[in-house]
Amino acid sequence: MMDSPLKRTLLETVIASTPTKKAKQDVGPVAQPFFWSNYNIEQILGEGSEGKVYGVVEKATSKRYAIKRFAPRIQLLSDPLVEISILSELSEKCPSLVRFYGSIFVTDPFVAGSAPTLGYKMEWVDGDTMQEQISAGKRPSKAEFQSVLRQLAEQLACVHEQGIVHRDIKPSNIVLARDGTAKLIDFGIGCTVPSIERSAIPQCDDAVIGTVKYFAPELFKTTFRALKGRRINLPTPTSDIWALGASLYAWLTGQLVNVSSFEKRNLERITDIQSDSSVPLIIRQMIDIDPASRPKAIELIT
Numbered sequence: 001m002m003d004s005p006l007k008r009t010l011l012e013t014v015i016a017s018t019p020t021k022k023a024k025q026d027v028g029p030v031a032q033p034f035f036w037s038n039y040n041i042e043q044i045l046g047e048g049s050e051g052k053v054y055g056v057v058e059k060a061t062s063k064r065y066a067i068k069r070f071a072p073r074i075q076l077l078s079d080p081l082v083e084i085s086i087l088s089e090l091s092e093k094c095p096s097l098v099r100f101y102g103s104i105f106v107t108d109p110f111v112a113g114s115a116p117t118l119g120y121k122m123e124w125v126d127g128d129t130m131q132e133q134i135s136a137g138k139r140p141s142k143a144e145f146q147s148v149l150r151q152l153a154e155q156l157a158c159v160h161e162q163g164i165v166h167r168d169i170k171p172s173n174i175v176l177a178r179d180g181t182a183k184l185i186d187f188g189i190g191c192t193v194p195s196i197e198r199s200a201i202p203q204c205d206d207a208v209i210g211t212v213k214y215f216a217p218e219l220f221k222t223t224f225r226a227l228k229g230r231r232i233n234l235p236t237p238t239s240d241i242w243a244l245g246a247s248l249y250a251w252l253t254g255q256l257v258n259v260s261s262f263e264k265r266n267l268e269r270i271t272d273i274q275s276d277s278s279v280p281l282i283i284r285q286m287i288d289i290d291p292a293s294r295p296k297a298i299e300l301i302t
């Protein structure tokens with residue numbers, strides 16, 4: 001996979017654009033045998049099948065960064081080059097998104113002599129994920145809720161403006177910093193809407209990937225229709241809006257919207273939520289069964 005012409009081209013592009021010493025992005029995608037010696041590792045921020053995220057302090061500058069190191073390619077479900085490519089592009093175009101500071105090949109800092117794998121350096125959003133807050137039973141105040149909704153909507157509006165669908169919005173992919181900043185992370189399975197062509201980023205297709213608990217109901221239809229060879233519903237900006245609404249609902253109430261299939265009882269549950277006036281109207285609109293009725297990200301901030 002790594003040797004396909006597309007990926008080689010991307011890698012070459014990334015390498016060709018490796019900043020010079022003067023540039024801000026001080027880490028290029030070349031193997032850096034002494035990479036970790038420049039940093040103190042403060043925390044392991046995340047650990048999953050795809051890799052690990054380290055919270056580090058750069059010794060020379062005392063600046064804090066997050067370093068994501070992917071697992072060896074053979075273990076990966078997603079393509080790290082897609083994630084790097086999307087984040088590097090979006091970080092430039094969307095100033096409110098997590099800052100990207102360059103891709104790297106790097107060893108496992110805790111395994112001597114381990115083979116370097118791909119990774120990248122980004123802004124460390126110092127706080128908890130929304131999922132950690134949900135699991136700890138921590139609910140937002142009204143002001144906090146509104147501020148987080150606005151920040152995430154602004155980021156998502158910019159992502160969608162670039163023709164990119166995140167496809168995996170969920171509470172563990174939202175980091176809430178102690179200073180009130182909220183950031184959408186993890187573009188590992190992002191895709192572009194069909195009208196947009198970008199060499200390094202796949203177009204959204206009928207592959208049913210993402211996190212089932214936050215799937216918009218129309219995506220369940222996709223599975224069944226695709227199995228029968230019928231017309232399918234692709235992930236779109238509107239399915240991202242559903243996922244954001246369902247994440248915010250979980251944060252506010254500690255409950256899942258739970259449409260883990262297109263079954264009637266689940267649809268009834270959505271109807272119940274929609275008639276519950278204690279749930280903010282904006283959330284109820286975001287989890288409208290009809291994708292066309294959901295607000296666009298840009299409308300959530302205007």
Ligand SMILES: Nc1ncnc2c1ncn2[C@@H]1O[C@H](COP(=O)(O)OP(=O)(O)O)[C@@H](O)[C@H]1O
Pocket residue numbers: 045046047048049050051053066068098122123124125126127129172173175185186187188
């Ligand atoms: N920039 C960041 N700042 C703070 N924590 C982060 C950052 N990026 C990732 N994390 C933490 O690491 C976890 C895994 O990162 P993520 O990019 O979602 O990887 P995965 O592909 O394994 O889901 C997140 O859920 C979050 O806890």
Ligand SMILES: [Mg+2]
Pocket residue numbers: 172173186
């Ligand atoms: Mg994630």
